[in-house]
Amino acid sequence: MKDGHDQGPPLVRLDAAELHFPVGGVVAQLQGRATVVKAVDGVTFELRRGESVGLLGESGCGKTSTGRMLVRLDKATGGRVEFDGEDVSGLTGDALKRFRSRVQLIFQNPFEALNPRFTIRDVLAEPLENARIPRAEHEERILRAMALVKLGDAGQFMDRYPHQLSGGQLQRIVMARALILEPEFVVADEPVSMLDVSVRAGVLNVFRDVRAQQGITAIYISHDLALVRYVCERTIVMYLGRIVEDGPTEDIVANPLHPYTQALVAAVPVPHPDQSHAPLPIGRGAPDPRNPPSGCTFRDRCPRAFDRCAVEAPGPTHVQNRIVHCHLHEPKT
Amino acid sequence: MTQPLLTLKDLSIAYRVGDQDTIAVEGASFDVQPGSIVGLVGESGCGKTTLARSLTRVLAGNARIAGGEAIFDGRDIMALSERAMNGLRWREIAFIPQSAMNSLDPVYTVGTQLAEVLIRRGGLGRTAARTRAEELFEWVGIETNRLGDYPHQFSGGMRQRVAIALALALDPKLIIADEPVTALDVIVQRQILDQLRELKERLGISVILVTHDISVVAYVCDRVVVMYAGRVVETGPMAATLTAPAHPYTMGLRNAFPDLASAAGELTPIEGAPPDLASPPPGCRFAPRCPFAEARCRTDVPGLDVYDGDHLAACHRIPEAETLRARAVVSETWEAPA
């Protein structure tokens, strides 16, 4: 389907993956008041080797939870999460150790992702120790990783502590830690949202370039379509735990099909004085993950919702080069 | 031109850390016209929030006004007694915080909190306050039956609307909004920005909008004030400033922003990081990161000079701005600062 990518089996596969959290304590459970928050509710997609895919949506849409399942910080409560043909949730012992050296996460907040008691050298040595890389090679691997993220004079940073570095430098260290074991798959969770605007571009460029050079498969989680477009050729849009649209980023930007994506694209602010101030094609409500509407979860804000949307959740429909979950786009029968 | 609603003249604010003064805002000057939205833009630590907060005279315990004045409606805010300032706050100058959750009391319903302001400060009776509260909620687009809800029952966007309703309660002339949409998702962000525009257009309220996002500025502001390392580096009408910036920092910011409306281009960072305000470099503070810096930039502090009409910039190379702009759009220019 995707040109220029490996045509073999997918590297990552999610099949109706679910991540449900019980809410409320023992008392609530006894009273039958306890509910379940469906952070991720039946998400299905595949990533081919070398693909870079954006996971886009508002806070609470399940994009970060999906990312956490992919790197196994959380175990799927339903469905399957596969990496290279293996069920990720079932990994233990050596298999898990191998998985950890092949799959990495870049954290959102660089100010919290590094242990304040560790020097940069300690931080970068940790994954090497875990992967049983001989100590003699550490120095060279660390320097190489730091060069990869363009941290100029690496020797100067080695023995510093995180609080002595700027946000942009810290996020480069976080990236270096993720890249040091030469992973095949990297999940980046809003890696620039905590950074100042003037340094964001530098971090984004490093991410984009290293990914392309090393052919790393990547998921880029963000709420910002403009950033996703900068680093990803394909975008998956999520809303309240489900996928609403999945397709090439440029096509989604130019011609969004799902009503939610349409509102999202219209809402992205642009740094130009001349722009549309037309009202958004969306209701004023806010999604409530604890109590989503029946049928299509977007229907209470959707300007084009009709009877069927309240009854039945829309399944995937192939439209042009995209997958859309919307009754409007289902073939007429 | 009409009389400005607010005029800042050479305003400086200092923080005392240990036994040393750090100047967080130095010699800030700009006007706010009635019924306009002014965007105060800059990176974290540039002094924009300190400056905005000083206009309500709510500052951290170790901060003080180190000089200058802020003339609001003929009175110098910085020279007013605490009592007179109290009369001004909320009634004439209202504040919208970044996170409304921190400004709302979790144990009272939002209706009670709104009524409290209207009765205590606005001198309304209980029924009048109730009617006014409903009116305010309708205005900001929240159903009036939610007045009985507690802050935690609202989503982030809704809480921000409640904060706007609170700010509007006593018909202020000026609203200071400190990153009011930063924590929100794009759709909600857009809706709140539309709300701010409506305040301006229908009620004639002026807004000082503190933000780090020039897209937000482009969407709602009439004028821009760009700050860098405690100083105002550029100020002018929004459209002119964004399309034809005269300060290299503004030019650099423009390159660093992704733009969904045009073809996918290269983003260029500004290398380096803002200086430590405890020991700022002499001369222009942007010089260490500026690709166009010359010898004098590192020694002499540039003042705000006219670039074009009411478009001012603090740069020694203003006369060459057009040439610099042409060079600034090329990525390579920013790779190795001079």
Add this chain to the structure above:
Amino acid sequence: MSESVTSKHRPSGLFARLRRRFGSIRLPLHDPLAVIGLCIYVFFILMAVFAPLIAPHDPNEILFTSEFALAADLTPGTDGYILGTTTLGRDIFSQIVWGARSALLIGLTAAFVVALIGSVVGIVAGYFGGWADTVLMRLADVAFGIPFLPFVIVLAAFLEPSIWNVVIAMALVLWRDTGRVIRSQTLTLRNRAYVEAARVAGSSDLKIILRHIAPNVLPLSFLYGSIAIGWAILTEASISFLGFGDPDSISWGYMLQDAFASQALSKGSYYWFVPPGFLIILIVSAGFFISRGYEQILFPKLDR
């Protein structure tokens, strides 16, 4: 890229590495009261270590005057007995000096045991959660339901009278406070991004606990440990005073009991019961002074 080029930047050696990692374990030298507390401890430790050299007599030795009469109830200064003698003719000063030994022995062991058990329980419960957490915290609830002093008395009645009863009782019961507090601290640490980052980097649970969690909870262990010292000494004194102590080892609590039983109060022998009482107050307060210092390290905002 040779190794030697950059490794010279590095503060060398295992010691420096440990200090960097466990920098949180430092003595609270910034707080004057804590320094006073530490000085008091140093004084008592010296006294305990050099007890055989300092004390002129065996504390249990029954002494006689030069006239071969029992040296009973001598007032301070008489015949060179600095603090006088007891009704049974024992040297009070020597008992005081030897008492420091048992006080410190009990106090420090109890503190160590309580801090160790509490930390292990707290970290295991907080880090692993699930059933481990449930079981350990219900055990803590049970421990909270045990009245401490009666428990020690019952335990002393069951076992042979020994100063270690107090330590055993504290190990069985008083870990609960430490465990609870360390568990909640661990819970917040477990979800820190850098701990999750270590998991993603492939670090084992044990490694994460030792490297990322333990250094951050150790100051808390020290705080609760220093509180436990005071508790242990007080408890031992109470137990001995009530007569459940070890009659063969001299402690300050035992001295109080001895004085009380010999009606020292009605005889006006202040020199007998005031010094041990005063020293108990002194050493227990010193422990709390030190814990206050740790509290300031942990919660700087508590201070004024």
